[in-house]
Amino acid sequence: xxxxxxxxxxxxxxxxxxxxxxxxxxxxxxRYLRYLGAAPDLAEDLAQETFIVAxxxxxxxxxxxxxxxxxxxxRNLFLAHCRRxxxxxxxxxxxxxxQAESLWASQVPPPSDGSEYLSALRQCLQxxxxxxxxxxxxxxxxxxxxxEIAAAWGLTEDGVKTLMRRLRAALAQCIERRLxxxxxxx
Amino acid sequence: MTASQDxxxxxxxxxxxxxxxxxxPDLADRVLRRTFDAASAxxxxxIPAMAAAAIxxxxxxxxxxxxxxxxxxPVASGDYRLVEGGKxxxxxxxxxxxxxxxxLGGYCRLDIGPDSRLRLQGLKKAEEVYLEKGSATCEVDRNxxxxxxxxxxxxxxxxxxxFTVRVEEGEQEMLSKQLFVKVLVGTVILSGAWGNTALxxxxxxxxxxxxxxxxxxxxxxxxxxEGFVTLxxxxxxxxxxxxxxxxxxxxxxxxxxxxxxxxxxHGYAWVKPGKPATKFYAHAPAAPSTGTPANPEPKxxxxxxxTKLVDGSMTLQKPNSTETTTVTFNDATVVLISGxxxxxxxxxxxxHAAAWVKEGKPATKVYAYVPKPPSTTTPPAGSTEPKADGYGTITQVGxxxxTLQKPNSTxxxxxxxxxxxVVVISGKDAKPxxxxxxxHSAVWVKPGKPATKVVAYVPTNK
Numbered sequence: 001x002x003x004x005x006x007x008x009x010x011x012x013x014x015x016x017x018x019x020x021x022x023x024x025x026x027x028x029x030x031r032y033l034r035y036l037g038a039a040p041d042l043a044e045d046l047a048q049e050t051f052i053v054a055x056x057x058x059x060x061x062x063x064x065x066x067x068x069x070x071x072x073x074x075r076n077l078f079l080a081h082c083r084r085x086x087x088x089x090x091x092x093x094x095x096x097x098x099q100a101e102s103l104w105a106s107q108v109p110p111p112s113d114g115s116e117y118l119s120a121l122r123q124c125l126q127x128x129x130x131x132x133x134x135x136x137x138x139x140x141x142x143x144x145x146x147x148e149i150a151a152a153w154g155l156t157e158d159g160v161k162t163l164m165r166r167l168r169a170a171l172a173q174c175i176e177r178r179l180x181x182x183x184x185x186x
Numbered sequence: 187m188t189a190s191q192d193x194x195x196x197x198x199x200x201x202x203x204x205x206x207x208x209x210x211p212d213l214a215d216r217v218l219r220r221t222f223d224a225a226s227a228x229x230x231x232x233i234p235a236m237a238a239a240a241i242x243x244x245x246x247x248x249x250x251x252x253x254x255x256x257x258x259x260p261v262a263s264g265d266y267r268l269v270e271g272g273k274x275x276x277x278x279x280x281x282x283x284x285x286x287x288x289x290l291g292g293y294c295r296l297d298i299g300p301d302s303r304l305r306l307q308g309l310k311k312a313e314e315v316y317l318e319k320g321s322a323t324c325e326v327d328r329n330x331x332x333x334x335x336x337x338x339x340x341x342x343x344x345x346x347x348x349f350t351v352r353v354e355e356g357e358q359e360m361l362s363k364q365l366f367v368k369v370l371v372g373t374v375i376l377s378g379a380w381g382n383t384a385l386x387x388x389x390x391x392x393x394x395x396x397x398x399x400x401x402x403x404x405x406x407x408x409x410x411x412e413g414f415v416t417l418x419x420x421x422x423x424x425x426x427x428x429x430x431x432x433x434x435x436x437x438x439x440x441x442x443x444x445x446x447x448x449x450x451x452h453g454y455a456w457v458k459p460g461k462p463a464t465k466f467y468a469h470a471p472a473a474p475s476t477g478t479p480a481n482p483e484p485k486x487x488x489x490x491x492x493t494k495l496v497d498g499s500m501t502l503q504k505p506n507s508t509e510t511t512t513v514t515f516n517d518a519t520v521v522l523i524s525g526x527x528x529x530x531x532x533x534x535x536x537x538h539a540a541a542w543v544k545e546g547k548p549a550t551k552v553y554a555y556v557p558k559p560p561s562t563t564t565p566p567a568g569s570t571e572p573k574a575d576g577y578g579t580i581t582q583v584g585x586x587x588x589t590l591q592k593p594n595s596t597x598x599x600x601x602x603x604x605x606x607x608v609v610v611i612s613g614k615d616a617k618p619x620x621x622x623x624x625x626h627s628a629v630w631v632k633p634g635k636p637a638t639k640v641v642a643y644v645p646t647n648k
Contacts, residue, residue, distance in 0.1 A: 015222050022214045030210040034199040039594040041257060044211050045276060045309060051217040053423075085311045085331070103192045114200065121200050140205035145582060145589040147600030157600055168197040169190065175197070 013055055022051050025070050028113035032071050032104060036078050036097075046081065050074040067110045071101065107179070116182065117175060124174035132167055139164065202596075219270055220277040220307075257310050257594075258292035269303065279305045282320065290315070293330040297323040308334065343375045401454035403427060407468065410447045415466065417453050427455040430462040437468045488513060489540035492554065495533055500552075502539060513541045516548040523554050536613075574628035576601070580642065583621050590627060601629050604636040612643045 013021065029050055033043035050073045054066075075097060108114045125136065131153070138144040138152065150157045202208040260274050264286030269279040280288065281303045288296040290306070290313040298304065302320020311331030315322075318338075335342045403425050405417035417425045429435070435442045437451070447453070447468055457463035488511045490502035499514045515521070521530045523537070530552065533539065539554035576599050578590035587602040603609070609616045611625070618640070621627070627642035 015218060018221060019214050019218060022217050023212075026213045027210040030213075031199060031203075034202070035196055037195075039257075040208065041259070042310060042594075044213070047211075048213050048217050048220065048276065049309070051213065052220055055217075055221045081309060084309075099189060100192050103189060103196065107196060117196075118200050118204060121197070121204050125204060136201065136205050140201050141207065143206070143596070145591075145598040145600060147587065147589055147598070148582070150600075165194060168194045168201070171201075172193045172197045 018051070018055050021054060021066070025067060025113070026051070027115075028067060028108065029070055029074050031108075031114045033074055033078060035104060036075065036100065038078055042078075042081070046074055046077045049077050053077070065110065068105070071104070075101070107176075116179060120175040120178040120182075121171060123178060124171050127174065128167075128171075132163075135160070135163065136167065215272060216275070216277045219272070219279075258289070260291075260306060261289045263287050264298075266298065274306075276306050276308070279303060279318075288322075290333075291331055294333045295325040299323075307336070340376055401465075401467070402457050403455045405453065407447060407449055407451045407453045410444065410449060413444075415444070415447055415453060415455075417455065425455075427453075427457050427466065428462040429466060433463045434465045435468070436465070442468075487541060487543050490538070492533060492535050492537045492539050495535055500530075500533060500539070502541065513543050513552070514548045515552070519549050520551045521554070522552070523556075574641070575631050577626070577628040579645075580621055580623050580625045580627050583618075583623060586636075588618075588621055588627075590629065601631055601640070602636045603640065607637050608639045610639070610641045616642075 026047060029047045030043050033046050034040070038046060050070055053073050054070060079097075108117055125133065128136065135149060135153065138149045139146075144152070146157045146160045149155070150160045153160070155163065203210075260276075260278075262274050262280060264282070265284040266280050266282045266286035266288075268274060269281045272278060274280075280286070280298065282298045282300060284300050286298045286302075288298060290296070290308075291311060293311075294313050296315070299321030302322060303318040304320070304322070305316040305318065306314075307316050308314030312334070313331060314334040314336060316336045333344055335344075403417055403419065405419035405423075405425065407415055408418045408424060409416035413429055415427050415429055417427060419425055429444050433444075435444060435447070437446050447466075451468040454465075454467040455463045456465040488502055488504075490504040490511070492500050493503045493510060494501035498516075499512050501510050501512050503510045515530045519530060521528050521533065523532055533552070533554055534556075537554040537556055539552055541549040541553075542551040543549035576590060576592075578592040578595075578599065580588050581591045581598060582589040586604065587600050590599045590601060591597070592599070603618045607618060609618050609620065611620055621640065621642055622644075624644070625642040626645050627640055629637045629641075630639040631637035
């Protein structure tokens with residue numbers, strides 16, 4: 001019937017334990033919030049809140065999978081925020097969130113914080129044809145608009161949109177192949 | 187969102203890092219500050235220190251900043267320092283020497299008094315400060331977000347009003363604290379373990395802080411069952427608190443029974459693990475004030491758009507009418523623009539104004555504001571105009587098109603225009619060439635066609 005969430009102070013994580021928890025999981029949590037659709041500053045805020053919730057929780061020993069548990073906390077915080085400010089998050093339904101979580105868990109399996117995924121992506125980017133690399137550069141590094149990219153490459157904006165979609169799909173497949181290869185090599 | 191869209195999104199966010207230079211932040215220092223430093227600070231309800239605090243929160247009527255734009259970071263100026271170093275962001279503690287100013291979320295402006303100390307808390311559109319000591323004057327725009335001032339003794343919730351709050355402690359009573367609140371305009375909700383108090387304009391209230399006996403759990407009541415109450419705490423957790431016949435239940439300061447507890451109330455439980463609560467206090471929810479005073483001042487006698495200003499008078503045109511009224515001023519006339527006291531020479535043609543005036547006399551008070559730019563998402567009440575098809579920040583302007591970046595997104599849309607496109611900037615007719623990078627804009631446009639209408643304005647809170 002009763003579940004206590006506010007532990008006596010002595011049972012809280014100490015400074016070092018909390019610091020270690022944050023340093024271990026902060027990258028994953030920030031990326032996960034971005035993946036869910038949070039803008040960078042919101043992701044930063046909610047990631048902080050996530051660890052503050054963690055600090056207030058019962059013993060970390062009781063949490064079987066801290067990474068998944070923290071993702072659950074930040075997911076709830078993100079949804080609560082979206083409901084409060086009536087924003088339109090990328091995902092709101094439990095099914096959509098479950099699907100998103102499932103993909104994340106498969107692509108960024110614990111204990112990874114996404115570094116392997118990022119590394120695989122970097123390698124895949126190297127393998128792109130020059131034009132695609134240039135377009136990625138225009139969009140992501142130089143923050144050029146779709147119209148500018150379209151103008152630069154003689155494409156329509158819809159053409160750029162479709163190209164980017166295909167590009168990301170191809171990169172996803174490439175990353176998956178690389179991660180699988182790494183997994184089987186281990 | 188489909189699985190392939192999830193996949194694409196995943197690649198996208200990693201591309202932002204791999205190619206775009208975005209990097210996850212290091213949060214450790216901030217989290218540690220917000221947990222351990224907050225915990226080592228004098229605990230709420232039982233702080234042995236002397237403090238005096240005063241806060242003024244001022245309603246700014248009329249215009250709301252669009253919630254869709256990117257969220258402004260805190261901005262501070264004046265004689266202040268970040269007590270614990272680091273950046274000016276949530277978790278930071280601001281200490282003042284003399285006066286300083288702080289803007290939170292773009293909708294709450296605080297003038298912090300000398301020798302004050304406060305911590306930035308809250309979330310987007312739910313701004314909070316934890317006032318440790320000192321004073322501040324706050325100006326809160328309505329209809330954007332909530333603003334909460336927490337003190338050791340209690341919490342003041344508001345979305346727009348004007349009040350002072352002061353926290354005092356007697357030197358002899360090391361474990362007690364008193365909170366003094368005086369409302370100048372509007373209504374505030376004052377909440378704490380003592381109960382829930384609504385104060386309206388002109389009212390003053392002093393409440394005592396709880397003595398060295400903080401509740402173990404507090405939160406909103408989400409369920410009242412047979413022998414238990416479920417509290418949803420601020421961190422979103424549901425906590426079941428067992429109530430039995432020995433539990434002392436107090437609602438808004440009066441003895442009560444479990445059946446008197448209602449979902450939506452705010453509850454405080456003194457409870458140890460595995461035991462029934464010894465005390466359970468509750469009060470009605472501290473809903474943010476709407477900014478409407480419970481005892482509103484008399485309605486204005488005339489209101490409308492200022493169409494003419496000559497020395498000592500203004501002409502007001504009534505809404506949806508050609509009828510005009512001339513209002514005279516004198517030195518005793520109180521003039522406020524967007525909640526700030528100004529001189530009547532600051533009034534401008536085009537402002538909306540309300541005047542408290544008796545026939546043949548100069549106005550006693552004039553309240554004016556710059557009319558809100560047309561909403562980009564919702565047409566005015568009664569309007570038959572459809573919603574805008576797109577909106578965002580203008581990132582590029584060309585000869586026949588401009589680029590809009592959607593709020594909180596890297597996604598952009600290129601909008602073309604032609605001579606038929608109606609352009610309105612800050613409520614005035616304009617030309618496409620008047621559109622500038624950085625303006626916020628709404629567009630009425632169909633795929634493959636030039637925009638029929640573009641409404642833009644220069645954001646004021648960025």
